[in-house]
Amino acid sequence: MTSLVKPKHPNIALAVCGYSKVLDIISNKWTALIIYAMEDGSIRYGEMARRIEGISKKMLTQxxxxxxxxxxxxxxxxxxxxxxxxxxxxxxxxxxxxxxRELRQWGRENYVRVEAARVNFDLTYSDD
Incomplete structure (x- = not known):
């Protein structure tokens, strides 16, 4: 008989975790930028290539x-x-x-703090 009791700790194994599978789809920096490029509607390939700084045609196509x-x-x-x-x-x-959009907003509001934490970490552990 299958238990209906939720485990104390959720299963985050890569093979079964839906969240990790979604992150695999959207975690690439180009994926996020391409999705943002289409945020306001359809866009031609060439226009997208011009708007996304640093992306190669090969990477855009892939x-x-x-x-x-x-x-x-x-x-x-x-x-x-x-x-x-x-x-x-x-x-x-x-x-x-x-x-x-919420993740982008979080980045705008918090990335300065992330950079400060990195500097602090590097200063603290630079002698290791």
Whole structure:
């Protein structure tokens, strides 16, 4: 018989933890920046490449394909010469915007404290 009692400590094994699986999808810095680029609606590939500083075309293409495979992004091709390729968030991708906005806000409010903690740590343990 299966117990309905919740364990005292949650299972955080990578193989079964849903949270770790989601983090695997969104934890890449390019993924977050690409999602932010589509925050206001569809965007052409070239415009996205210009807006995301430092991303290579290869990395942009790989990350967009991964997000498309995960059901977070959809690609729309308009036949023309050259073809117009636009990307937008799917409803599933749009559902990520609110938690990502909250994380971005947390970073704006707290990253200075993280940097100060690093400096303090480095000063404390620099002799080790």
């Amino acid at each position: 990350t967009l394909r991964k997000l498309e495979r995960d059901g977070l992004v959809q690609r729309h091709i308009t036949p023309s010469v050259p073809p117009i390729v636009e990307y937008s968030l799917t409803p599933l991708g749009e559902s990520l915007l609110q938690p990502m």
